Structure formats: structure tokens, C-alpha cells
Amino acid sequence: MHIAIFNQHHHNPDCPATCRHYTFLQELAKRHQVTLITSNGWRSIRITNKYSWAPKGVKLHECEVPYANRMGVLQRLFSFAGYAAYSFWKGLIMPKPDVIWAVSTPLSTPFVASQVARMRNIPWVFEVQDLWPSFPIEMGAVKYTWMQRLLYRIEKNLYNNAKHIVALSPDMTAYVQEVGISAAKVCTNYNGTDQDQVDAITEQQVEALRQKMNLQGKQVVLYAGTYGRANDIPTIMQAIEKMAADESIKFILTGNGYYEQQLRELAARVPNLLLLKPQPRPEVFKLFKLADISLVTFNDLPVLASNSPSKFYDSLACGTPVIVTNPGWTRQFTEEHQVGWYVPAEEPKALTERISCALSEPEAIKAAGARGEAIARKLFNRQELVQEVEQVLFAAAKV
Missing domain, CATH: 3.40.50.2000 (Glycogen Phosphorylase B;)
Incomplete structure (x- = not known):
């Protein structure tokens, strides 16, 4: 054919x-x-x-x-x-x-x-x-x-x-x-997602990355994707600022797009944000493996509730639970399979509280991650x- x-x-x-x-x-x-x-x-x-x-x-x-x-x-x-x-x-x-x-x-x-x-x-x-x-x-x-x-x-x-x-x-x-x-x-x-690339990542590679970034003893919140006008980046930025005093948490953002300059200015101002250059696909999977939770955020628009974000699939395949802000199928999927949490879009206070609550329960994170990895292998x-x-x-x- x-x-x-x-x-x-x-x-x-x-x-x-x-x-x-x-x-x-x-x-x-x-x-x-x-x-x-x-x-x-x-x-x-x-x-x-x-x-x-x-x-x-x-x-x-x-x-x-x-x-x-x-x-x-x-x-x-x-x-x-x-x-x-x-x-x-x-x-x-x-x-x-x-x-x-x-x-x-x-x-x-x-x-x-x-x-x-x-x-x-x-x-x-x-x-x-x-x-x-x-x-x-x-x-x-x-x-x-x-x-x-x-x-x-x-x-x-x-x-x-x-x-x-x-x-x-x-x-x-x-x-x-x-x-x-x-x-x-x-x-x-x-x-x-590309399950074969996920499976190729070793624990040694992830630990080496943790050492390289001086993240020992830190809990990591990851956003890996576009810094676009539809991605509710201002809400993430406000959550980072609200949590700047907590030295045990590090936000890692990697990508590019509309809000890149504002993120650079924020990274220069607060200690809890590590802003990385865009990464090739294999390196992104290492970051998902490294993270404790990942963010899948979008603006509060009806059309965005239907989208199919790659970072959602990548995160679950790597055993990392997600926080989603779409009220559509990703919320339903996340809650039904207990692979993360939902927070309404464009609500920085709610996002901050959910991140803090999730990170305070490491066993719940581990269990949600395991469920996500299993369902990703089956469906994604x-x-x-x-x-x-x-x-x-x-x-x-x-x-």
C-alpha cells in the first residue's frame, strides 16, 4: 500500500x-x-x-x-x-x-x-x-x-x-x-507515548541526572511542554512563587514558547525554579522518571478540555502521577484510574494546595505512579x- x-x-x-x-x-x-x-x-x-x-x-x-x-x-x-x-x-x-x-x-x-x-x-x-x-x-x-x-x-x-x-x-x-x-x-x-524509549531508561541514568542537578533530598514537580498561551503558564508561575520558601521542593520546567522570557525572569528571582532548555525526546523521559509529580495544565476554555497532551501519556508511562486542569476526559481518566489529581484551571491557590498535599503523601504518589505505568502499557x-x-x-x- x-x-x-x-x-x-x-x-x-x-x-x-x-x-x-x-x-x-x-x-x-x-x-x-x-x-x-x-x-x-x-x-x-x-x-x-x-x-x-x-x-x-x-x-x-x-x-x-x-x-x-x-x-x-x-x-x-x-x-x-x-x-x-x-x-x-x-x-x-x-x-x-x-x-x-x-x-x-x-x-x-x-x-x-x-x-x-x-x-x-x-x-x-x-x-x-x-x-x-x-x-x-x-x-x-x-x-x-x-x-x-x-x-x-x-x-x-x-x-x-x-x-x-x-x-x-x-x-x-x-x-x-x-x-x-x-x-x-x-x-x-x-x-x-514511546514505551520502548521509556523502557530504555535505567535507574542509574536517573540517579546520575539527580546528582548533576543537585536534587538530592528534593521533591521534584515537572512541567515539560510548550510555554504557550493556551497552557496556563501564569498559574504555574504563581504557584512557584507561593512555594518559593519551601527549600524541599524544586520545580523543573523545560520547553519553549510565548512565556519563555517571563519564566527566565522568574527563575532569576526565586530559588525553587530550575528552568531548562528544550530537551530531545529521550532526555524528556529521564526528567519524567526523575519527577515526583508532573503538571498538565491548560487554560479554562471548553475546547481545551478535549485535547490529547503528550505530556499526560509520557508522565504516566514513566510512573509519574499527574495533576491535570482539564475538566474533560483527562480529568475523568485520572480520577477513574487514580493516577493523579484534578485542579480547576487558572486557580493558583488550588494548584499550590494540591501540590503540597500530594507531596506530603509519598506512598500515595508511589501507588498512583504504579497504576499510571500499568494503564499506560495497556492503552498508550x-x-x-x-x-x-x-x-x-x-x-x-x-x-
């Missing part, structure tokens, strides 16, 4: 980001012909060079289109438009695939894929990573009502035109069904999740 994947935001394990599609393509390329149409936006933040940029066996088509989390609305639109034009052209001239796999975000990616699929009479599968246009609309990036209606209409048409829809969380699946799409046409495939291993997507692609292509 020849699979063509349209994905603007490709990255590999050398980057400080989740690598769902790298893992998936690596596995699929063992059995299929795979073509990746992407941009080079993430190459500039590649930290190491231990991995090939695209997995072995993947035919890579890549355009020069910059992208960064700190970009404003206009800059992002230029980035989206640049990739859309390139992927449309490549989609029309590449050898005809059996199926197209389009990864959102942004919504322009599946839109272009759908046009190529229609013009070349190819079935296509729509992977929903975040709910667009709901996300930019609720974040205030799309202010005109007529534009919002247009984008929602495009979204609905894309759902209708796709052969199948893969959603990365149960709440996303429910949303797609609520807009009128048949349940038979939608499946949930969790974002997941990408080596198994890719097989579900492979079957979706097979069914769509009918080869």
Missing part, C-alpha cells in the same frame, strides 16, 4: 516535541510505501543529530516554511499558506498513492489533502489532533463572526468528505459525532496504536 501523509509539523526525537508520527511512519515504512509531505519548520530547533530526519524508507518532500509557537496570527497564516501551496502542488505531481492521511492542525492541511484526494480520486483519512477551528476561535484569533461560520462549515465538509476520521481523544470523537458524523466513521486513537503504547491506524488506512484504501 502506498500511503501519503500530509503533516505540516513533522519532527523527530532530536526535537523537544512528541513524535507520534515519526514512530508511526517508522513502523509503517517496514511494510508499505510511505510518502511524507511536510515543512522544515522544526529543523531549526533540532537539538541533537542522533536520528534521521525522516524514518528509514520514508520518501520525504519538505518545503522551507518557518513556524514557532511565539508567532502572531499573521505570521502563522503566512506559514499555513506557504505549506498549503507546497503540499497542494506536491500532492498533484507525486506518484498516485492508495490513500492520503491528513494531519490537523492546522485546518488548512486536511483542506488541501481533501482537494488533492478529490482531484485524483483517492480516499483520504482525517486525523484530528486538535479541534480546529474551535481552538483558534476560543483563543480569540478569529474575531469576525462570518469567518467563524465559514471555518465551521469547512470543518463539517471535511468530516463529511473524509473516508474515515481518527480522533486523538474520546472527547474529540464525541465532538465529531455531535456535529452529525456517523459513529461508524470515527475512531479514537490516543496520542500515546504507540507500537500498538499504529496498528489501529494501519487498519483504518487499509479499510479506506481497500487494497
Whole structure:
């Protein structure tokens, strides 16, 4: 089977980001012909060079289109438009695939894929990573009502035109069904994590990292992810300041994004914050193994309750319980399986109290971590999740 994947935001394990599609393509390329149409936006933040940029066996088509989390609305639109034009052209001239796999975000990616699929009479599968246009609309990036209606209409048409829809969380699946799409046409495939990389980390490596960072006798609270405008970073910053006098606790933050400068200023002012540069994927897993608890925070917006954050899966796979602020499926999952705790978003006092309470019960942390590790092995291993997507692609292509 020849699979063509349209994905603007490709990255590999050398980057400080989740690598769902790298893992998936690596596995699929063992059995299929795979073509990746992407941009080079993430190459500039590649930290190491231990991995090939695209997995072995993947035919890579890549355009020069910059992208960064700190970009404003206009800059992002230029980035989206640049990739859309390139992927449309490549989609029309590449050898005809059996199926197209389009990864959102942004919504322009599946839109272009759908046009190529229609013009070349190819079935296509729509992977929903975040709910667009709901996300930019609720974040205030799309202010005109007529534009919002247009984008929602495009979204609905894309759902209708796709052969199948893969959603990365149960709440996303429910949303797609609520807009009128048949349940038979939608499946949930969790974002997941790279269990093999988790298993490769040794206790000696974690202890060496603890020594290197002078964390002996410290309890560690980790946030590993984007410092974006949707990630409720100000609440974390306020919690850090409130707990600055407690020398037994160290907050470790690693990532980049919109609030990076404010975090640097905070780290220079308080003793309990260790701000690290972005880390390649294997090093991030070491940090999760090192931490006592991790934070999975987002703003108080309805659309964010449905998201599928990689740090949630990574933390549980490493045996580290989570504090989540989403009232959606992650809260339900966390409480049902007792793998962490829920705190309402944008409430620094509540977050501070929950961190203090959790850290005061080391046996509860250990038990929650063990439960999280067990459920992650059962549900979140990408080596198994890719097989579900492979079957979706097979069914769509009918080869």
C-alpha cells in the first residue's frame, strides 16, 4: 500500500516535541510505501543529530516554511499558506498513492489533502489532533463572526468528505459525532507515548541526572511542554512563587514558547525554579522518571478540555502521577484510574494546595505512579496504536 501523509509539523526525537508520527511512519515504512509531505519548520530547533530526519524508507518532500509557537496570527497564516501551496502542488505531481492521511492542525492541511484526494480520486483519512477551528476561535484569533461560520462549515465538509476520521481523544470523537458524523466513521486513537524509549531508561541514568542537578533530598514537580498561551503558564508561575520558601521542593520546567522570557525572569528571582532548555525526546523521559509529580495544565476554555497532551501519556508511562486542569476526559481518566489529581484551571491557590498535599503523601504518589505505568502499557503504547491506524488506512484504501 502506498500511503501519503500530509503533516505540516513533522519532527523527530532530536526535537523537544512528541513524535507520534515519526514512530508511526517508522513502523509503517517496514511494510508499505510511505510518502511524507511536510515543512522544515522544526529543523531549526533540532537539538541533537542522533536520528534521521525522516524514518528509514520514508520518501520525504519538505518545503522551507518557518513556524514557532511565539508567532502572531499573521505570521502563522503566512506559514499555513506557504505549506498549503507546497503540499497542494506536491500532492498533484507525486506518484498516485492508495490513500492520503491528513494531519490537523492546522485546518488548512486536511483542506488541501481533501482537494488533492478529490482531484485524483483517492480516499483520504482525517486525523484530528486538535479541534480546529474551535481552538483558534476560543483563543480569540478569529474575531469576525462570518469567518467563524465559514471555518465551521469547512470543518463539517471535511468530516463529511473524509473516508474515515481518527480522533486523538474520546472527547474529540464525541465532538465529531455531535456535529452529525456517523459513529461508524470515527475512531479514537490516543496520542500515546514511546514505551520502548521509556523502557530504555535505567535507574542509574536517573540517579546520575539527580546528582548533576543537585536534587538530592528534593521533591521534584515537572512541567515539560510548550510555554504557550493556551497552557496556563501564569498559574504555574504563581504557584512557584507561593512555594518559593519551601527549600524541599524544586520545580523543573523545560520547553519553549510565548512565556519563555517571563519564566527566565522568574527563575532569576526565586530559588525553587530550575528552568531548562528544550530537551530531545529521550532526555524528556529521564526528567519524567526523575519527577515526583508532573503538571498538565491548560487554560479554562471548553475546547481545551478535549485535547490529547503528550505530556499526560509520557508522565504516566514513566510512573509519574499527574495533576491535570482539564475538566474533560483527562480529568475523568485520572480520577477513574487514580493516577493523579484534578485542579480547576487558572486557580493558583488550588494548584499550590494540591501540590503540597500530594507531596506530603509519598506512598500515595508511589501507588498512583504504579497504576499510571500499568494503564499506560495497556492503552498508550504507540507500537500498538499504529496498528489501529494501519487498519483504518487499509479499510479506506481497500487494497
